[in-house]
Amino acid sequence: MSDSFIYNGLPTRVIFGSGIIDQVAAEAEYLGITKALVISTPHQVGLAEKVAKLLGDKSADVFAGAAMHTPVDVTEKALSICEALAVDGLVSVGGGSTTGLGKALAYRKDYPQLVLPTSYAGSEMTNILGQTKQGLKTTVRDASIQPETVLYDVDLTLTMPALFSGTSGINAIAHAVEALYAVDGNPIISLIAEEGIRSLYKALPILAKHSTDLEARKEALYGAWLCGICLGSVGVAIHHKLCHALGGAFDLPHAKTHTVVLPHALAYNAPAVPDAMKRLCRAMDTDNPVAALFDLARVIGAPHSLEALGMPEDGIDKAVEITFKNPYWNPKELDREAIKSTIHSAWKGIRPELQDVVDE
Structure with a gap:
């Protein structure tokens, strides 16, 4: 063991279990979210719409345009929607691509984030954002990038190929x-x-x-x-x-x-x-x-x-x-x-x- 070291615990609230997707509205309320943009990839739009329904009047809209490697142009498109709808929080439903888009938006506007992972990407537990512009992927760390809450619902991973x-x-x-x-x-x-x-x-x-x-x-x-x-x-x-x-x-x-x-x-x-x-x-x-x-x-x-x-x-x-x-x-x-x-x-x-x- 090292003679000296520094350890910083992550601030993200984690809820782990089966069937806990039903807690999404309560967790959004816990974060003070009243108008959430629900984010997904095109492949998982059906699940995103289910989450939007569970959110009820706390859902502003669904954006199912998240893409691999978090292209900056996709982020800018989603950001314009957030601003038009006066969104005050994000609910990301999916894997690393979806989480990446949510983090990119939070980095720009400091939105609170609630993440429901459907893969094993792990990026929901970090304050790291990797984004791509003109074929170059760069990374940045910032406190605003760290999601506030993660709902690990095992049931959401059962359909993973x-x-x-x-x-x-x-x-x-x-x-x-x-x-x-x-x-x-x-x-x-x-x-x-x-x-x-x-x-x-x-x-x-x-x-x-x-x-x-x-x-x-x-x-x-x-x-x-x-x-x-x-x-x-x-x-x-x-x-x-x-x-x-x-x-x-x-x-x-x-x-x-x-x-x-x-x-x-x-x-x-x-x-x-x-x-x-x-x-x-x-x-x-x-x-x-x-x-x-x-x-x-x-x-x-x-x-x-x-x-x-x-x-x-x-x-x-x-x-x-x-x-x-x-x-x-x-x-x-x-x-x-x-x-x-x-x-x-x-x-x-x-x-x-x-x-x-x-x-x-």
């Missing part, structure tokens, strides 16, 4: 993996990260075969919440930088990109983070977390290469340039050729090797 459940879950695991070696990490977050990884790693193979298994859904959503706490509490490193660069530059699917990149990024950092590797070995009951994460992606049926996600091979150099243009802190020094090799391995879908095995 098996593949999306898996990639969304590995995306969540990535948050906790990097929290284990974050520059501002602390022992509390390390405990939360290890438990979050354990929960998701246990649940995801079950959901790949039985997507409506309620106990596995509870375990996965619980793990995703913990991994979201990690993302909101400490910094990230090369894995997230690579995913931000790739997603913004090539419009790659967010969760699948994290799923492909994670084992390769971990293989890069493994020699520099022995304590984190020991925790990962314990959480996943393995002596090779790098291989375990790569194999987990196979178990859930996810694409295993950036090529399969639509990234062109000649984009590798561009991804390297973006990564080094504004690099994140990383526990291992960033070497340009090594990072290029890491991206190339992820592009090809090569099973990464763990260079230094964790000592007993």
Whole structure:
């Protein structure tokens, strides 16, 4: 354990259970919301309309235009609707795309946010906003971005397709993996990260075969919440930088990109983070977390290469340039050729090797 550290608890109010969507109106009232814009993607407009109905006269309208990577032009369109309707709060219903739009609006107008996650993205537990403009994804942290209340209703995850459940879950695991070696990490977050990884790693193979298994859904959503706490509490490193660069530059699917990149990024950092590797070995009951994460992606049926996600091979150099243009802190020094090799391995879908095995 470190001799000294700083820990800040997240201020978000969390309500976890089954069937708690019915509490949405009461929670909106708790936040002082009288005219809410209900946000979703086009795919989940039906659920958004159900939530609007539950809100009753507290619902101003439904905006079902949220998009992947939070494009600024979509945010501006939604903002004009908020202003026209004199909205005083937001209810975001969906995954990371929907939550991202809500956070983008809150960053501009400091609206209170009530989030009902339907995936394992975890962004609802952070004060981080990632948004894309002209092919470049940038991030910002601000207190106004942090949602005030999150309703984790396990029932809302029961209809998640098996593949999306898996990639969304590995995306969540990535948050906790990097929290284990974050520059501002602390022992509390390390405990939360290890438990979050354990929960998701246990649940995801079950959901790949039985997507409506309620106990596995509870375990996965619980793990995703913990991994979201990690993302909101400490910094990230090369894995997230690579995913931000790739997603913004090539419009790659967010969760699948994290799923492909994670084992390769971990293989890069493994020699520099022995304590984190020991925790990962314990959480996943393995002596090779790098291989375990790569194999987990196979178990859930996810694409295993950036090529399969639509990234062109000649984009590798561009991804390297973006990564080094504004690099994140990383526990291992960033070497340009090594990072290029890491991206190339992820592009090809090569099973990464763990260079230094964790000592007993």
